Amino acid sequence: MKTPNTPDKGMPASAALNDQDYLALASSMINAQSIDGPVPVDPDIADAMGAFxxxxxxxxxxxxxxxxxxxxxxDAEGSNHG
Known part of the structure; x- marks a missing residue:
């Protein structure tokens, strides 16, 4: 029997996203959604996107x-006094 952490063929050992991957994915989704107009952004994601x-x-x-x-x-008003 396999343990839950044993990778299958072609599958990574962990299917969970690390923080850096999550922020990169969220940033790309914000960019895609902002085509239609302003969108609210979580402050942590905004920091990852370079906001300041x-x-x-x-x-x-x-x-x-x-x-x-x-x-x-x-100048135009003053020159008309002549």
Whole structure:
């Protein structure tokens, strides 16, 4: 009689996934599902996919970085006084 851990022909010794294989499989499924739009992702899977929290800029700093401080319409308005 075989023990449960004895591999059959062509079968691995353990059918269970290790953590790395699970995260790789889950990551590929997230990629496939995200084609249709945003999907919720477990934080551990997100870490395995390379996600990170942006802590270099606050939301206000990120918004302010789109503007250089000058009003692009100010020059056009000022030149019409003539």
């Amino acid at each position: 929290t942006e802590d270099g800029l606050s939301s206000d700093d990120a918004l302010d970085s789109h503007f250089d401080g000058t009003d692009p319409t100010a």
